[in-house]
Amino acid sequence: MVDGAGGSIGQRLGRDFFARDPDVVAYDLVGSIMSVRDADGLVAVRIVETEAYGGADDAASHAFAGPTDRCRVMFGPAGHLYVYRVYGVHWCVNVVTGIEASASAVLVRAATYLGPQTSNPVQPPRPSLRGPGNLTRALGVTGADNGSDCCSTTSRILFHAGSSDADRPEVSVSGRVGVSRNALRPSRYYATGHRDVSRFVAGRARGEGIAKTHPTA
């Protein structure tokens, strides 16, 4: 169990959590915890923004044209990471969702830095995790993590529930950021008003605040 400035970390999220509709998973991941282990130890962040992709009708999804070398992981079982390079510069990290071969995933777009905790009163500066490229850079997530399982106790990268329902923020929904096709699909979920939600690049996200309810509600 790991503690961070945002509270203790709850139970690890298992395969069943991810083997659901990507929009439901994307909604539920807002407010939950992602942890990354490396040689220096374990770092935890609280997710504040996600985006759902996939389904047969989603022209914005990398999987839309069928399995390719890049997106093949999306066609595999849920609970594995899909990491790809964007604009030749940044990495983006997704978790595969849904039933196998449904080729759906959730992009982790932004988070708040929680740990590591130190007894030193002088805390290290908190890196910005605002935006998918900033998040992967700060956490050291790269293409080497593509395809890796994130549901095993031995996994380098894991997801956890928040410690309590009180941690669950109000969630807003909007169209998606930075895509040209199917951009209006309301599949971007974010903690309402949170300072670490990504800024809108490549044009503002459209359809802001069109829903504030759980996708299945």
Place this chain on the structure above:
DNA sequence: CCGCCGATCCTCT
């Protein structure tokens, strides 16, 4: 606040 731009390189057509 808003929009444009370059960096940089891989993927798919």
Place this chain on the structure above:
DNA sequence: GAGGATCGGCGGG
């Protein structure tokens, strides 16, 4: 050969 599931910097209103 075109176009990115991005970002930081710059300039204008």
